[in-house]
Amino acid sequence: MKEAVRLSDYAEHIQEALSKGILLNTNGDKFNAMVIAWGNLGLTWGMPTFVAYVRESRYSKAQIDKTGEFTLSIPLGEPDAVITKVCGSQSGQDIDKVKEAGLTLEPSEVNRTPGVREYPLTLECKVLYAQEQALSGLPDVLREKFYPQGDAHTTYIAQILKAYIIR
Ligand SMILES: Cc1cc2nc3c(=O)[nH]c(=O)nc-3n(C[C@H](O)[C@H](O)[C@H](O)COP(=O)(O)O)c2cc1C
Secondary structure (H helix, E strand, O other): OEEEOOHHHHHHHHHHHHHHOEEEEEEOOOEEEEEEOOEEEEEEOOEEEEEEEEEOOOHHHHHHHHHOEEEEEEOOOOOOHHHHHHHHHOOOOOOOHHHHHOOOEEOOOOOOOOEEOOEOEEEEEEEEEEEEOOHHHOOHHHHHHHOOOOOOEEEEEEEEEEEEEEO
16 A cells, blocks of 8 residues: 655655665666665756766666656665665666565556565656766866766756655
8 A cells, every 4th residue: 555645744754864875766677776875855847856866887877768767765764784785786787686685566656667665655756857967067076086987977857756655
């Protein structure tokens, strides 16, 4: 069962959970989940949106670009150490994260990308805008710290279509 929630009731929780790592799920060639800690919940073009930052080298980037959507799975308590390790350091290019991290998939309401029961707070997101960041626009100190190999982030602004807790 899915219990709809108001985003404003969970904004602070999402901000806190992000700092420890939440899951960005995609479903291009197959289901995949990656840990993200950078992101923004907000309003863009008058709509509730989530902004995600995904590096060029991530398997997840190719998947988002194929489908134009992602589903966020957010723990209600502390993040699971195995999920963080598997989904935050290994690539879906090489492994099946559902199996390796022991994820239980839950079909989404609108998206083709499922949520994850272990992280029940779920946001179904549809990409409205994607842009690779121009590293030349960054202060030197950030470019040198975060992009020594030039592996830029793409900024994805996505409309939040659904927000609910999987019970
Ligand atoms: C706590 C944590 C936060 C992370 N945040 C991001 C992020 O915001 N953006 C990003 O591109 N990668 C981030 N990563 C790295 C990816 O999760 C990692 O490279 C992952 O293996 C990519 O999976 P994929 O190749 O299957 O997409 C983070 C990793 C950890 C452990």
